[in-house]
Amino acid sequence: VCVRSRKHTGDSPFICDVCNRSYRTGTALKRHKVIHTGEKPFTCSTCRKAFKTKHNLQAHQVVHLAEKPHKCIECGRSFRYAIGLQCHQSVHTGEHPYKCTVCGKAFTSRRSFRTHQAVHRGKVFTCETCGAGFTLQQNLRRHSRIHTGEKPFSCRVCGKRFMQDNKLKAHMLLHGAKKMFMCDQCGKTFLYNCQLKKHQEVAHSEEKVFRRRAHERGSRRVIYRRDKTTVDVTPFSCSICHKGFDTAGSLKRHELIHKADMQYTLWQGG
Template sequence: MFGFPTATLLDCHGRYAQNVAFFNVMTEAHHKYDHSEATGSSSWDIQNSFRREKPEQKSPDSKTLQEDSPGVRQRVYECQECGKSFRQKGSLTLHERIHTGQKPFECTHCGKSFRAKGNLVTHQRIHTGEKPYQCKECGKSFSQRGSLAVHERLHTGQKPYECAICQRSFRNQSNLAVHRRVHSGEKPYRCDQCGKAFSQKGSLIVHIRVHTGLKPYACTQCRKSFHTRGNCILHGKIHTGETPYLCGQCGKSFTQRGSLAVHQRSCSQRLTL
């Protein structure tokens, strides 16, 4: 477009008046063309000169780039606290709340706060009773998609989490984490009252009831209360007459596994005499 000496600045202004930025570029080009007659520069030289003098685009900080494949550079966002990188700025913002402790999403029912809006939505189903995820096998419903996925493994028998020490498998990762403490001897849950430690949080909760005297599970038949749900269920078999634990040596049956174990020891001693 720079190769026409008869073209005037006014012509270009009339053609590109709606693009002020382009008009400014053309003004500079015309200025160079006018001086080219004195220097003997060709229109080709002026075009190349204009291309060379285009302002270079600033490259993003090298810390925010990574090369995924040849010729493709992907922006990444790096946490200044731990160095972890993310491909989306929103993911970095969410991650940074781990360090700051910020939990901007608060439940209007109980006041509990969360780092992510999705976690708040899932939590609120506790109050609303909503369970949108239903098992196709048995119809049982769940408030979380992950809980449904774990439940479905009951039907499929899938246990994808395996202990590297004893090769025992589990349906979910949390059960595997608890099991590993059998090998490590780790007991991270300690009672503030007596100092006794436990490998599982649930075991500590049950233990604390010994100190508080709390017995939240009551028998529907006689109203007797118990520290744990399991003990309440075992007690209920007294009323139903159910005795599922059978001694293989003498045939006597019991309502509780512990009672059977005690009986079997005495039964074995009698047989050896």
């Protein structure tokens, strides 16, 4: 069997019948075939221009986002959305419908109002499009993609694109990505560190209270990972070698050693 055949029947089973190039998924192969057929199945709903890939269409549509079709008859200023024009028109009428409940200051537009509110919340980075406020500039950049349609995070397996990196990580589970963050209390795994922290707050908060109180009473010494206190109490014991552990997670990781040894022994015997 030739090397090319092994490759095609392994990781890349989808083969182009024109150039023999192989792909991991049927979707990737279909996207590639457009090169040979010249087909442009993705059409812009605004100007009807056609594109070979969805990504190229999305990149093109940013051009239309820059257009501002809604024009004020008083001053000629143009806006991208009708709601933007409505908010602007209060400048000419003299209305100040948006009032701050903190300091009482009034504003003619919702955007100016939201920009002002961010000051009270300590959010110094504001969106020029909608006035949303953020404490960090990187959060503002992430938010701005909602308006621009930018999707900088691309899946290396199927090419699908995402606005946020956490959406890409969630998508990667479909391709067999592993959950990397493990709870040292119970061994449960999570895709994101924030999910792990939330789990520990909810699932193990009562256990933490019990351990702290026991430590304060001096009835027994309990392990604290922060200060590496010597362990006198090891409530989790291995059923095979009887070694003691302070947490279920530590015991679970230890038991994997025995499991691997058993699998190796069975393999040797087979």
